[in-house]
Amino acid sequence: MLHKIYNFAWHIAPPIIKHYLRKRAQKNPEYSNHWGERFGEPHPNPVQRAIWLHAVSVGETRAAQPLITQLKQHFPNAPILLTQMTPTGRATAQTLFPEAQCRYLPYDNPQWVQQFIREHRPIFGVLMETEIWANLIQECKRENVPLFLANARLSEKSQQGYQKIQSFIAPALGKLSGCYAQTAEDAARLQTIGAVPPVVCGNTKYDIAIPEQSIELATQFREKIGKRRVFLAASLREKNGVDEAELILRAWQYFRQPEDLLILVPRHPERFQAACDLVQQFDLTIQKRSDNQAVQPETAVWVGDSMGEMWAYYQVADVVFVGGSLVDTGCQNIIEPMTCGKPVLFGQSVYNFQAACDGALRFGAAKQIADVNELLQTVRQWLDNPEDYAAITTQARQFVAQHQGASARIAQQIIDKLKAS
Incomplete structure (x- = not known):
């Protein structure tokens, strides 16, 4: 029932989201750009079979940099696909990774994320920190795209919020291919809300060198x-x-x-x-x-x-x-x-x-x-x-x-x- 309500909310959400983006654009005009990407519009030249990382904004994008460097050692010929949710995150990605294709991740409408996954068909995906999108995770599972939660963290406050909708969020977290937590405390909290058994790996932000x-x-x-x-x-x-x-x-x-x-x-x-x-x-x-x-x-x-x-x-x-x-x-x-x-x-x-x-x-x-x-x-x-x-x-x-x-x-x-x- 919660999943049906969730999907119905995304069905009626576009006018509300557009109003929100217009308000944000009054202070930051970059919010008025690339709207189509947020609402499932196909990319004119989508990179395919890429290493895909999703980092919501600036901090997560910077934290992804040393991880991408490590992954490229194993996939030296694979292109990079980076997705964000904020203009500052997107700008950071374009600066740090000029060779990558950077775009906004569509909101979690089932049709929009299906379009995104099928047009890019990444080798695998990595969600940085605490980006939990139920339909996105479900679509990756359906399309056999391994999806990992990396640098994962969960505060006590967020844990309490997720526990209120655990019957909805746990099935999504259970479909991840792996969950890599920053600390033992993060791992324990993530497991209480249904994540696949987390592995404590530390925080990639310590690996960022002075540019x-x-x-x-x-x-x-x-x-x-x-x-x-x-x-x-x-x-x-x-x-x-x-x-x-x-x-x-x-x-x-x-x-x-x-x-x-x-x-x-x-x-x-x-x-x-x-x-x-x-x-x-x-x-x-x-x-x-x-x-x-x-x-x-x-x-x-x-x-x-x-x-x-x-x-x-x-x-x-x-x-x-x-x-x-x-x-x-x-x-x-x-x-x-x-x-x-x-x-x-x-x-x-x-x-x-x-x-x-x-x-x-x-x-x-x-x-x-x-x-x-x-x-x-x-x-x-x-x-x-x-x-x-x-x-x-x-x-x-x-x-x-x-x-x-x-x-x-x-x-x-x-x-x-x-x-x-």
Whole structure:
């Protein structure tokens, strides 16, 4: 009965989805492009017999990069098909994998996903993290396309939600060819909602190396900034009217020194202009990355209104705060700044990176703060006394190194399954 209701919802959903996309396009015009792909329209030149990976947005797409590198060693002549759900994810895929065919995955209408699978006929598919689409999984099973859930994670909150519809979701999860979890806790939660027996392989995000092109860009950034001390507030989020950028700016005006520079980078491009407006409200001198000018000595805030350059921002920072953790959105990726050997701070909401945050704290590789006042007090202390965070930067690199290898383990698991089938 739940499956019938689910399919009926997809039958009547297109007008609602289109209204949603139009609203998103008001802030991010890219949402108005490539609509046909989302609604099952055939691709004019579909790549076939490809390695197919689905990664919903930017973070998942980056996490797929080392896994694709490993899989290509086993399938050197196979093309790559990458699907996303967001414009930023699609843009990231096109940048990281210029040789791949990139497109949006159709919504989970039975006819749309059937069209997608039959026109591409991938060798196998990999869903990154927690992308569970019942009709897509069913169609792959029907068409004998092995489908794997990789880098899989499931928070307690999501587990509780899925358990309410377990009679619907469990049959789909049971049709997967393999499930590769980040942690033992993720594996246990996934098994409670019906996943095929998960194998703990770790998190591929630890395998992401600092991109070569970002090193040169970081050098350019440092030339623009000069010798100023840099506090980077990265991937800032907003929820229920509470904006992390506003919280930080409100406190920063009291904690900053003239030689300090705050780099403010919102998580989503539609928040770029809002961040600039906030800086001006606090009467702080502002420049924007998009202006591509040298940062003036009197500039208090440099707004990072650019996509795909976060690695460069990390490399020029002295201290990094990772957003999505002062508001209840579960934290953004703390692994990348630790890979760069930076002292990392984050707030109390960490359910999206629970294992990484808990592990980093135990290892002495990062610090958790209670609120924005403690955040800025710590930033002030560290900027004035770099020796206070020297041990954390050493521990950060060691922590990342100890957790690498998940991509190779997942790839081998997939190869073994394909050989056995």
